[in-house]
Amino acid sequence: MIIPLASVIKTFLNKDGRNKIYFWYCPSKAEWPRYKLVDDQVKASICIPIFPSKDLHLFSKKEECDNILGKWQMSFTNSLKKGHYFLNFKDKK
Numbered sequence: 001m002i003i004p005l006a007s008v009i010k011t012f013l014n015k016d017g018r019n020k021i022y023f024w025y026c027p028s029k030a031e032w033p034r035y036k037l038v039d040d041q042v043k044a045s046i047c048i049p050i051f052p053s054k055d056l057h058l059f060s061k062k063e064e065c066d067n068i069l070g071k072w073q074m075s076f077t078n079s080l081k082k083g084h085y086f087l088n089f090k091d092k093k
Contacts, residue, residue: 013019026032028039 009021013021026035028035
């Protein structure tokens with residue numbers, strides 16, 4: 001659903017250089033009529049998750065975080081800046 005929407009927005013913006021999209025901050029307490037309309041539509045919409053299982057999604061996120069931390073630890077260990085811009089930790093982690 002997001003990709004077709006992005007395509008429509010891109011077409012709209014490319015059609016004329018004067019076409020713009022504005023984002024407004026509108027808290028619910030302002031009681032703007034369109035806020036309730038959009039809020040109701042969002043709550044009624046059905047969102048199909050990319051991962052069918054919550055556990056699979058959480059595992060994927062954990063694996064991604066672990067990979068990022070591992071790469072950071074490797075680059076930090078080999079860095080010449082170690083000890084100059086960072087605090088020293090009590091343990092090696």
